[in-house]
Amino acid sequence: MVAILAVATLGLSACAPLPSAAPALIAARTFAPAFELQGRISASAGEQAASGSIDWRHAHGTDSFTLLTPLGQIAAQLEASAVGAHLRTADGQELSADSAETLLPHVLGIDIPVASLGRWVQAAPDAAAEVRNRDSAGRPALVIDQGWRIEYLAYLSTAADSPPARLDISRGDARIRLVIDSWTTLP
Template sequence: MPSSRRRLLVAGAAAALLGACAPMTAREDAVAARRATLPSFMLEGRLSATDGRQAASGRVEWAHAATADRLVLLSPLGQIVARLDSSPAGASLIQADGSRLDSASADTLLPAVLGVDVPAARLPLWVQGATDGGTQVRERDGAGRPLHVIDQGWRIDYLAYADERPESLPTRLDISRGDARIRLIIDAWTTQP
């Protein structure tokens, strides 16, 4: 191989390698959709979670309100595996064997449920595809909805929305940081008054 061709290939490979290391920048080709957060909702779906060593999957039912949350995880066969209730007064986790754990917040109990140490206070925003001042939207779809978001070191990828309307809610998302990953498929959304 001629020396000039070899240098061109080496330069091209170096450029590709450096490009892979460059930080991601936000794609601004879509105007941000106006996305109001729901103060209360109920969602039902399927969830899988892993910390890179262990994995779990099953069904999820989540009732969220401004002052309280109830997250119920069920086995693939429909038995309740865990129920996490939280409010400003504290949080309690009841597991399938009847054991109960209490804590000042859901953040300390959620890892026992999911096996992943994810910030409980950010989850209502993430599952709705909503953003705030602490969120970096890296990519949007043609309707202006987030496709790829970074928040507190977590990557949230929105793989599907309920329909094409800018305000439609997500139906598939992938939340990850390092080896930790949560995949959520939302089968039903119900808005609460």
């Protein structure tokens, strides 16, 4: 009888649910409303391609982008605020528009949502974005936002709140690769 009870107990314990795996670590990411970054950028869409360095200052509702050629010469400067945007290119061309989103494609050749780009470079996507994968520190590794695929290939350090160091942003044949060399959160 004892043997039958032991077998029955073992059989029932085999049917018990397995303990669930620990939930994936999710690092708290905050969005800095003001930052400055310097890095290298390459953009391509079909046959069009551009590469060089970027200095970007995002603060208090304004954006200032300076794009440099691989040789360090200014290729374009873009200033944007709530009242509009102004682009100056190395060849002397000047364009104005309602937003940076309208003018940035003249430089990069890609129509990209500039408002979202500020969140993407911080790995702090808004609530509408889908975080598909996280790295071992719980930081976003793959995000899908507005049809764009944002891959975080490296972070500046191992800290959970570290900003990204390498991003690959793509949609269809449009691709931006960004290597961030320097990142500063501004007051």
